Amino acid sequence: MRMVAFLAKRIPSFRKRVEAETRKRLAELAEKHRNGTGYWAANGNEKRIEAFYGSRAAYDAIPGWGAPLPVMESGDGPVKHRLSHGYDEMKAVLDIDDARGAAAFRGGRCLSEAWTGDLYESLDWECAFGHRFSMKPYTVLKAGHWCPDCEGPPWRYHEIADRNPFFAQVWTPLHSPSERRVYEEADIADIAGGS
Numbered sequence: 001m002r003m004v005a006f007l008a009k010r011i012p013s014f015r016k017r018v019e020a021e022t023r024k025r026l027a028e029l030a031e032k033h034r035n036g037t038g039y040w041a042a043n044g045n046e047k048r049i050e051a052f053y054g055s056r057a058a059y060d061a062i063p064g065w066g067a068p069l070p071v072m073e074s075g076d077g078p079v080k081h082r083l084s085h086g087y088d089e090m091k092a093v094l095d096i097d098d099a100r101g102a103a104a105f106r107g108g109r110c111l112s113e114a115w116t117g118d119l120y121e122s123l124d125w126e127c128a129f130g131h132r133f134s135m136k137p138y139t140v141l142k143a144g145h146w147c148p149d150c151e152g153p154p155w156r157y158h159e160i161a162d163r164n165p166f167f168a169q170v171w172t173p174l175h176s177p178s179e180r181r182v183y184e185e186a187d188i189a190d191i192a193g194g195s
Ligand SMILES: [Zn+2]
Pocket: 127, 128, 129, 130, 131, 147, 148, 149, 150
């Protein structure tokens, strides 16, 4: 690779050859492999197109290689603000009202009557879809977990975002309100197995 880089730097015709070959290989990966984006587009794999690009229209709107690069905003992209975790993170010891508030911010409820404030003492919770579960406050508040029944498959993040403001913070800035597709376990079969 060092030799190729050395020659490409000094011999323009060699560089062109390397660039053409690289482009050809990458195009083959994208267009001929079943896990390639170009392959999905050419073969009508709309679920993958929607999951990765939002919609077929958004995919088709991507400009060609010759288009000027967009100006990159400083900062860290669409999600510019610190997430709210639904409770006062500066508070030394939390109480049951903090747990209730955090649950409400996740579209659900804390069902426990009382809490000592021990983050490792399991409490009872209910999610926005009525599933009940027991989980340590640490797991909910610090580790970002929530209802195990709502974990995919099926993956239906838009429905969760509709009811869970905590999750909506990361979903809505990156997804169109019209993106309503549910992904089933079988939806991974198109790229499963082989190489
Ligand atoms: Zn749930």
